[in-house]
Amino acid sequence: MNPDDPRAQRTRARLRAAALDLSADGGGAQPSTAAIARRAGVNRATVYAHYKDADALLTDAMEEALAPVIRAASLCPLDSPAHRAPEPLVELFEHVNTNADLYGRMLGAHGSPGCAAALRTRLTDELTARFATGERPDGSEGIPVALHASFLAGALIGVIAQGTADRGAAWRPDEAADAVWRLIRPRPATPPAPGH
Incomplete structure (x- = not known):
């Protein structure tokens, strides 16, 4: 996967937004990979194609925030x-x-x-x-x-x-x-x- 590909960038942006939304909405617990995938409208395999795990995704999302x-x-x-x-x-x-x-x-x-x-x-x-x-x-x-x-x-x-x-x-x-x-x-x- 080419990280400079516009589709990959859009997918990562959706994943980051979903992770931030769930973090803000959550009851204190870190959102799971499955929950982030559901919120972003993708499957878990897509999350793992872009990030090692939920923590890496959250860290990337927080960097932007x-x-x-x-x-x-x-x-x-x-x-x-x-x-x-x-x-x-x-x-x-x-x-x-x-x-x-x-x-x-x-x-x-x-x-x-x-x-x-x-x-x-x-x-x-x-x-x-x-x-x-x-x-x-x-x-x-x-x-x-x-x-x-x-x-x-x-x-x-x-x-x-x-x-x-x-x-x-x-x-x-x-x-x-x-x-x-x-x-x-x-x-x-x-x-x-x-x-x-």
Whole structure:
């Protein structure tokens, strides 16, 4: 099978859409290959012609769904003022809030470990590439680029997972962006008053 063939691309797109729909609709369990095939209107053999298993299909589908998160990480101006979260970070949390059920299932306790790992790897790679060119927040001198990128990617995934795990306690997107920005780019400490 030629992956560049338009029919193969359409089939893969249908399979990815079915996997995402089932992940968003499901009760916390990862959808089976058979369920994905039924939703996409194909037989299970077609799924296996394109993907090794349901986890590989879900990981591929999530990679596409995660594109806005990766885009926000690549566009976030790391030299923005410390007192206000940059707009791409706010947009990231607005996207996550809009798709909270999907992210909750993807990153939650019953989610696919491959999806969380794929997001962490993609974010780490994006941040490493940016940091390698010297584009880093102030105060990061002496911290190895790969360590810094891995730390921020893991922290961001953790915040997204926490914010989508309990919808009753979900943060507003602007509040989440502001809190994360304060952690990424701490505000200067106010010196203690004389005599304290």
